[in-house]
Amino acid sequence: xxxxxxxxxxxxxxxxxxxxxxxxxxxxxxxxxxxxxxxxxxxxxxxxxxxxxxxxxxxxxxxxxxxxxxxxxxxxxxxxxxxxxxxxxxxxxxxxxxxxxxxxxxxxxxxxxxxxxxxxxxxxxxxxxxxxxxxxxxxxxxxxxxxxxxxxxxxxxxxxxxxxxxxxxxxxxxxxxxxxxxxxxxxxxxxxxxxxxxxxxxxxxxxxxxxxxxxxxxxxxxxxxxxxxxxxxxxxxxxxxxxxxxxxxxxxxxxxxxxxxxxxxxxxxxxxxxxxxxxxxxxxxxxxxxxxxxxxxxxxxxxxxxxxxxxxxxxxxxxxxxxxxxxxxxxxxxxxxxxxxxxxxxxxxxxxxxxxxxxxxxxxxxxxxxxxxxxxxxxxxxxxxxxxxxxxxxxxxxxxxxxxxxxxxxxxxxxxxxxxxxxxxxxxxxxxxxxxxxxxxxxxxxxxxxxxxxxxxxxxxxxxxxxxxxxxxxxxxxxxxxxxxxxxxxxxxxxx
Amino acid sequence: xxxxxxxxxxxxxxxxxxxxxxxxxxxxxxxxxxxxxxxxxxxxxxxxxxxxxxxxxxxxxxxxxxxxxxxxxxxxxxxxxxxxxxxxxxxxxxxxxxxxxxxxxxxxxxxxxxxxxxxxxxxxxxxxxxxxxxxxxxxxxxxxxxxxxxxxxx
Numbered sequence: 001x002x003x004x005x006x007x008x009x010x011x012x013x014x015x016x017x018x019x020x021x022x023x024x025x026x027x028x029x030x031x032x033x034x035x036x037x038x039x040x041x042x043x044x045x046x047x048x049x050x051x052x053x054x055x056x057x058x059x060x061x062x063x064x065x066x067x068x069x070x071x072x073x074x075x076x077x078x079x080x081x082x083x084x085x086x087x088x089x090x091x092x093x094x095x096x097x098x099x100x101x102x103x104x105x106x107x108x109x110x111x112x113x114x115x116x117x118x119x120x121x122x123x124x125x126x127x128x129x130x131x132x133x134x135x136x137x138x139x140x141x142x143x144x145x146x147x148x149x150x151x152x153x154x155x156x157x158x159x160x161x162x163x164x165x166x167x168x169x170x171x172x173x174x175x176x177x178x179x180x181x182x183x184x185x186x187x188x189x190x191x192x193x194x195x196x197x198x199x200x201x202x203x204x205x206x207x208x209x210x211x212x213x214x215x216x217x218x219x220x221x222x223x224x225x226x227x228x229x230x231x232x233x234x235x236x237x238x239x240x241x242x243x244x245x246x247x248x249x250x251x252x253x254x255x256x257x258x259x260x261x262x263x264x265x266x267x268x269x270x271x272x273x274x275x276x277x278x279x280x281x282x283x284x285x286x287x288x289x290x291x292x293x294x295x296x297x298x299x300x301x302x303x304x305x306x307x308x309x310x311x312x313x314x315x316x317x318x319x320x321x322x323x324x325x326x327x328x329x330x331x332x333x334x335x336x337x338x339x340x341x342x343x344x345x346x347x348x349x350x351x352x353x354x355x356x357x358x359x360x361x362x363x364x365x366x367x368x369x370x371x372x373x374x375x376x377x378x379x380x381x382x383x384x385x386x387x388x389x390x391x392x393x394x395x396x397x398x399x400x401x402x403x404x405x406x407x408x409x410x411x412x413x414x415x416x417x418x419x420x421x422x423x424x425x426x427x428x429x430x431x432x433x434x435x436x437x438x439x440x441x442x443x444x445x446x447x448x449x450x451x452x453x454x455x456x457x458x459x460x461x462x463x464x465x466x467x468x469x470x471x472x473x474x475x476x477x478x479x480x481x482x483x484x485x486x487x488x489x490x491x492x493x494x495x496x
Numbered sequence: 497x498x499x500x501x502x503x504x505x506x507x508x509x510x511x512x513x514x515x516x517x518x519x520x521x522x523x524x525x526x527x528x529x530x531x532x533x534x535x536x537x538x539x540x541x542x543x544x545x546x547x548x549x550x551x552x553x554x555x556x557x558x559x560x561x562x563x564x565x566x567x568x569x570x571x572x573x574x575x576x577x578x579x580x581x582x583x584x585x586x587x588x589x590x591x592x593x594x595x596x597x598x599x600x601x602x603x604x605x606x607x608x609x610x611x612x613x614x615x616x617x618x619x620x621x622x623x624x625x626x627x628x629x630x631x632x633x634x635x636x637x638x639x640x641x642x643x644x645x646x647x648x649x650x
Contacts, residue, residue, distance in 0.1 A: 163548045167544050170537055170541045181530045189534075214580070215576060215577070218572060219572045222607060391603040394599065395596045395628075399632065402645065423510075423568070426567070429507070429511075444533075445533045
């Protein structure tokens with residue numbers, strides 16, 4: 001119950017202001033179609049750079065929580081999910097909106113997001129410390145394999161193609177090798193003065209997640225894709241909340257599936273909503289009502305999406321392996337504040353870590369309150385034109401990147417990576433494995449070189465890297481994740 | 497057989513070229529000790545690029561059609577891309593806030609529904625851009641003391 005000892009630190013005026021601001025901004029950004037939670041958190045990281053670590057992480061955590069829930073607003077009102085995680089919500093939510101029950105659907109959405117979210121945070125609170133203690137047994141070889149596992153998992157499970165996912169992860173690792181060699185200090189690949197300091201994590205995060213979105217919004221703005229918004233309708237708040245609380249089966253299915261999917265590294269919230277929706281439909285007494293405006297569909301999908309948030313941080317905070325692409329971006333946020341995942345987070349940095357985790361609980365409450373309020377007034381969010389968003393994101397991207405270390409080189413690197421990512425995304429490459437490669441690259445290389453030195457003075461490098469229970473387990477997990485992805489990819493190809 | 501119109505082929509050319517360039521940079525006239533880790537990465541990348549090539553060559557005779565959202569809409573993209581490049585290259589010369597205001601105005605004018613010569617729209621969009629810049633300037637320059645490129649103006 002150590003988390004209770006640090007609960008009071010959340011309730012300072014400054015932290016509460018950050019939580020309210022982060023939640024409100026997250027809900028609005030999440031509701032804007034096309035702006036993913038990952039992009040919103042990536043764009044916010046530079047603004048936390050000048051804050052204390054706890055304050056910065058509180059803001060990022062609130063944004064993460066709220067953007068996931070906020071994506072349901074556009075899914076329900078205009079049938080355009082704010083994020084891929086909200087696809088399942090649109091199936092029944094938009095049907096309810098069509099019949100003038102949009103506010104009621106939004107009430108279900110925020111209430112079930114809150115319940116799923118709180119359960120997920122408790123999983124985070126109770127599962128993280130024991131796993132972090134396990135990480136104490138890790139030496140250079142284990143840390144090397146952990147880094148490789150992170151890239152492998154997010155490259156395979158989180159991508160449409162195993163080969164493309166792994167290639168993207170390797171490109172990320174290769175980008176991390178630009179700059180000084182960590183052991184010898186000699187420069188590598190410095191073909192221009194702008195590359196002397198290598199690729200900064202935040203420049204990469206913003207470039208890879210925000211810039212491609214700017215160009216996509218520009219394309220869509222030219223195509224003039226406007227969606228019609230149905231009337232929000234009237235709904236009694238307490239009646240719909242009480243109805244929601246009685247849907248125990250849908251809430252349980254959503255929460256359990258969200259937790260399981262969240263804790264599996266790399267799987268992410270994108271599939272938790274759809275899996276929960278599918279299970280709720282299969283176990284329902286009236287499956288034919290799903291897709292026609294069945295509240296259980298929204299409840300299962302949204303409780304799963306938010307139940308995933310807490311558990312997706314369990315492998316992140318303990319083993320530096322993120323449970324979702326947004327968690328991968330949060331890893332960047334931890335590292336720029338000098339916090340490295342593992343046991344130190346719960347010993348040396350216990351105050352910061354527990355304040356952050358506790359703030360996620362408070363963020364869930366704020367998400368519920370602000371979300372229910374926004375339910376009545378959310379129509380205006382949908383009216384923000386895409387080209388205004390594109391212009392604003394572009395300016396914030398340049399500003400955010402420059403502000404980290406007042407470096408124009410970072411801006412050029414960010415923009416170059418963003419343009420490359422935009423074109424690469426057209427060929428099926430995703431940004432998440434690339435970012436994780438850049439983040440985990442130095443960890444992999446440092447530990448590889450250290451392990452090589454130790455191995456050479458002992459039984460040999462190969463033997464050192466492949467012996468020991470933890471090493472064997474980690475290597476097996478790398479192999480399993482690749483084999484499973486190849487198998488499921490070939491299965492879906494043969495079906496389709 | 498490779499189909500040049502196929503998305504898989506384009507992805508293969510894209511990734512294999514990048515992997516080969518990286519491999520050449522790692523192995524060409526470089527210290528093996530300094531470049532040990534990159535060299536290992538390069539070998540795996542080229543191998544995976546070849547797997548991707550094999551995959552693309554096994555595609556069915558009919559090239560896969562590229563979905564509309566996956567195709568690059570050059571006509572729509574080009575003006576925005578040009579504004580972005582000019583904006584990034586000019587901020588050190590003309591200053592961040594001035595450059596941002598001009599970039600904002602160009603994007604909302606190019607991609608907006610109303611015509612360029614509509615004075616009312618121009619005024620409205622300039623006003624929004626100016627308010628956004630004032631908010632950013634006040635918040636970051638004055639409140640948080642975050643410095644941005646100054647150039648001729650600010």
